[in-house]
Amino acid sequence: MNRWIGWTATLAHGLVIEERARMGMDRACRDARELETGGILIGHYSADLSIAIVQEATLPPSDSRRGRSWFSRGVADLRETLRRRWQSADRTYYLGEWHYHPISQIVPSVEDFTQMANIARAEEYKCSEPLLVIVGGELSERERGLRAFVCPDDSKPMEFVRVDTEKSVRPKSAPRTESGEK
Ligand SMILES: [Zn+2]
Numbered sequence: 001m002n003r004w005i006g007w008t009a010t011l012a013h014g015l016v017i018e019e020r021a022r023m024g025m026d027r028a029c030r031d032a033r034e035l036e037t038g039g040i041l042i043g044h045y046s047a048d049l050s051i052a053i054v055q056e057a058t059l060p061p062s063d064s065r066r067g068r069s070w071f072s073r074g075v076a077d078l079r080e081t082l083r084r085r086w087q088s089a090d091r092t093y094y095l096g097e098w099h100y101h102p103i104s105q106i107v108p109s110v111e112d113f114t115q116m117a118n119i120a121r122a123e124e125y126k127c128s129e130p131l132l133v134i135v136g137g138e139l140s141e142r143e144r145g146l147r148a149f150v151c152p153d154d155s156k157p158m159e160f161v162r163v164d165t166e167k168s169v170r171p172k173s174a175p176r177t178e179s180g181e182k
Contacts, residue, residue, distance in 0.1 A: 001026070005169055006148055006160030013150045014051035015131065015160045016169055018043070021057040025135050026144055028059055029100045036071035038064070038099025040078065041131055042085055042092050051169060052131055052150075056085075057098050070111075071099045096131030096151075106136040106147045113149075113157055120153035128153045 004017040021041070028037050039058035045051065058081065060066070063074030085092045097116065101107075112132060119130045129152045136145030148160040163171045 001142070004146060004148075004162065005164075006162045007171060008150065008158040008160055010158075011171070012050070013129070013158065013160070014046075014169060015054070015148055015150070016051060017054045017057075017133070017146075017148070021054045022146075024057040024059075025098055025100070025133070028057075029102070029135055029144065032066075032100055032102070034068060034102050036066045036069065036100050036102065038071050038073055038097065040073070041095045041098055041133060042082070043095050044090075044092050045095075052095050054095055054131070054133075055092055057133075068102070073097065073099070094125055094127055094130075096127070096133065098133040098135065100135050102137055104137040104139060104145055106134050106145050108132065108134055108147070108149065108157075113151065116149075116151035116157065117153070120151055132157065 001019055001022050003019050004022060006015045007013065028039065037060050039060050041054045041057055043053045043055040046053065061074035061076040061078055063076040065072045082094055097119070112134070116130055116132050119125050120128055129150050132149045132151055134147050138144050149157040150160070151157040
């Protein structure tokens with residue numbers, strides 16, 4: 001499983017999901033079977049703040065609640081987890097949310113975006129442009145569907161389009177915006 005790299009159509013926002021975070025989500029989805037699951041995304045921004053680098057996707061906090069088509073992320077131990085990451089040598093922090101839609105067609109719900117707008121404005125997250133990553137059912141043995149958005153507090157959510165860049169994270173030109181690209 002490689003890292004997932006995407007850019008918004010305007011190239012204003014880049015996203016890198018490191019392999020370790022992708023594997024963490026994959027494992028959690030496998031364990032959740034037909035129920036939704038999710039957690040938070042932890043990592044850091046590039047020096048110029050244009051690229052969010054997700055290094056870790058947590059498991060659901062123990063007080064999370066979930067069903068077949070809904071997930072309410074809890075908060076148990078989250079503050080402590082984030083404090084430890086902030087104080088660690090490589091200092092990482094909250095970047096956003098991820099959750100699992102146990103179907104192959106990934107469509108974010110209205111509630112998904114409402115929740116992100118609330119987080120973008122919330123004092124306690126200190127994150128005005130949180131990420132939303134939705135992971136879907138398996139497309140193939142090696143690949144699970146994934147859609148990612150940045151949800152700024154002052155504009156509509158923007159989707160990241162996956163780009164194929166082996167050498168550099170930054171693409172030479174704007175990514176194509178058709179969906180369904182793998
Ligand atoms: Zn959802």
